[in-house]
Amino acid sequence: MLHPRIQEVTERVILRSKATRDAYMARINYAKSQTRVRAGLGCGNLAHVMAACSKDEKDLLKDDIQPNLAIINSYNDMLSAHVPYKDYPDLIKNIAKKYNSTAQVAGGVPAMCDGVTQGRDGMELSLFSRDVIAMSTAISLSHDVFDGVFCLGVCDKIVPGLLIGALSFGHLPTMFLPAGPMQSGLPNKEKARVRQQFAQGKVGREELLAAESASYHSAGTCTFYGTANSNQMLMEIMGLHLPGSSFVNPYTDLREGLTAHAVQTMLEQLIDSKNAPCLAEVISEKTIINGLVGLLATGGSTNHAIHLVAIAKAAGVELTWKDMSDLSEVVPLLARIYPNGHADVNHFQAAGGMGYLMRELRSAGFLHNDVKTILGEGLDAYTTEPMIASDSSLIMTTEQGPAKIKWVDCPADSLDPEVLRSVSDAFSPQGGLQLLTGNLGQAVIKVSAVAKEHQVVTAPAKVFDSQSGLQAAFARGELETDFIAVIKEQGPKAKGMPELHKLTPIMASQQDKGFKVAIVTDGRMSGASGKVPAAIHLAPEAIEGGVIAKIREGDLITLDAPNGSLIVHVGEAELAAREAQFSVQTNTFGTGRELFAGFRNTVSSADLGASAFGLIYPENK
CATH class of the missing domain: 3.50.30.80 (IlvD/EDD C-terminal domain-like)
Known part of the structure; x- marks a missing residue:
């Protein structure tokens, strides 16, 4: 049974949003009803689309039968969270080729880091970068020659911007591909201690830089539970990631296998069923409430008090801070991740991760199960966790491609109750x-x-x-x-x-x-x-x-x-x-x-x- 407060807030959001949501969905349904765009392109237009493609790719694009996938990439090699995306386009294209399909990097979006711009003038562009990213995403997709979208982004404004932009093309199936967090470095408690000592003049810049560098030390997302990792939680609980994929470290067989599986999933849906869930169907009023519940239950970033409102608006949904506050009164706090505790997201993942969290919330009536995800109807799949298939016949060699992935039930109990807990043993009866x-x-x-x-x-x-x-x-x-x-x-x-x-x-x-x-x-x-x-x-x-x-x-x-x-x-x-x-x-x-x-x-x-x-x-x- 759904918790009464979840039901109450959801109903008022649906009622408040009826006109705007209906108008948005009317536009989406109109776009879905149109003939495939590539079929109507003039010869000059199509020639530009495929000018740099191989002969095989040109043949596929000319025939306009097999899917052509858009890749929107936030890769740059300065910011650790986005460095792993360098190799993603080639992997996506290789998987598409096996399905006799094509994929193209439709565009790139800027990815700035608040950690670099803290206390500097550049920070005044940070929030605005979200809307620049949204517009860049729309421009990338405006060529209108794609059948599905992969959004590659992790950090603070990048994921909300990608999603807002993609919702303008909500008639297309859309998946977000995470890059994963870096391995754990200097414990967060020690990092905070050194920062305070520096502020008090007890240690110098050399000691502070050593501590910071031991914390942020390799490719991948920063491991504290700030906006970047809150983004990843949101994309999973809202059904835009594969189950259990948010917090798998970069450059591992499991990470590569999950990325490949996401591409396979979309292509199979597009080729076989012709009925892949479109983004507008996934991002509904109930999905947004699910995302908000996840944010509250994990003590996530306050930035999403802004971003979720903007994301909802892009889908024709009117969300308010009062909705958030009313839900916070009843949603229990189930996770303690720095800065709400001393553990990082790697510890959260090891303790049971998103599968455990979502199973607990759903079982206690805090999540809507009657929602669509990139996998179809309901959240059953999201109470499991991915593993490399142990059957040797299912494991592909490096030459063959990424490892095969299977999903198993998440742990029955939290493996670390100092980090992740059940609803019956919550850290707090209220959200953060x-x-x-x-x-x-x-x-x-x-x-x-x-x-x-x-x-x-x-x-x-x-x-x-x-x-x-x-x-x-x-x-x-x-x-x-x-x-x-x-x-x-x-x-x-x-x-x-x-x-x-x-x-x-x-x-x-x-x-x-x-x-x-x-x-x-x-x-x-x-x-x-x-x-x-x-x-x-x-x-x-x-x-x-x-x-x-x-x-x-x-x-x-x-x-x-x-x-x-x-x-x-x-x-x-x-x-x-x-x-x-x-x-x-x-x-x-x-x-x-x-x-x-x-x-x-x-x-x-x-x-x-x-x-x-x-x-x-x-x-x-």
Whole structure:
């Protein structure tokens, strides 16, 4: 039986979205009803499609009988998570060839790393890169000569951008192919300790760099449970990955075998049944609720309070922060992965991984089972885990191709209850995300990593217009007190909503000294939000008339996570009389920021997805 709250929230999302979803699906159904595009191409058009292809590929493309698959690739060789994608196109093409089909790299999308741009001007382009990726995906597919799509992406904005863009071509079957996390390096607890020591001046840059390099040390996704790995969880629980494939390490036989199996699966569906589930059928209101439940149950990235809203809009679904908060009240926290614990995603995978998690959630009524996935109807397959087939007759040699894969039941019990637990033994009866409302507006807070004694803070405000301002105040010794750091003018319209990770070590060190501290900002803290309470994504933002711009030094603020309130203790009349204060130092030039003026002018508020384009389908046109 479905949990009553899951049913309630789902029904209101479906009702709220009826007009927009119907309009979106009408467009998809129209696209599905059209003649295959390649059949209608002029000779000049088709010649361009296949100019660089081999003779065999040209023959297949001319005949317009066998599938032609699009590859949208985020490969670059600077960022560890995307390095493994270098070899994926050749593997996909080789599998397609065995099925007498073709595959082409339709386009590439940018992949920037928030870990590189933290505290730097480039971070102001980070959130906007999601919409650039969405548009790049649409441009790549706009040649309209494909029968299926493979999206190759891992990290923070790349996966949401790929999905938003692909939903404009939702009539096509679409799969996401993960690259997997790097092997475990320096334990996360030790990494956090060195960061705090550096912030306190107890160790130097050399020691800090050594610790960071021991943490981020090889190809693959960073192993902490930030936005990148939350993306992978989402793609699997929403049915866009093969079961159990999200957290398999790169350059292993299992990883290569899973990639090959995904290609085989799509081609068999397209060739044999002609009825491969299209992306629009997979991404439904119920699928989005499933994704949100997974996010809450694992204490995933707060970035998805923004991304899920934008993804839903792209599919004609209207999702709100209230929906998220209401679900968080009942969805239990089943995983503790850094920064919500000390383990990393490799430990999560070893403890039982996604198969165990999804079986637990479904059995307890927290997941919709009547959904479509890339494999068809229902989630049965997603309660299993992949293995290399042990039967020697099923294992292919290197010359023959990737190893064959089989799926087995996931463990009956968690293999590490410090990392992954059952619903009956949850770490917390509630999820990790809370909506905060009050006279400051609305914000979200990730509470899964915040100890209960720190979830309510009342303290005077210290107001800054940048995280560097807070760093300077710390260096001057001005933060040896209870305070709430107010970091304003960081919203989408002001600065593109940069992540403010530089705040975490300083605020954590002050909290460890016994001071009551918290953060309030219209910027982001992301999946690395840690043990310090942080009210983030505040809307309306300062530059749009948000009350945060009227907060003065010393104003008393209460952040009350358990009761969902965020209040500045200033009378209504006085607040109304105050003028908003803005920094004169805001710089929108340099590091490419001048190119994004149009984005800053049109971007929606964080609670509406912080999107530079509407993606709402109010009527069927």
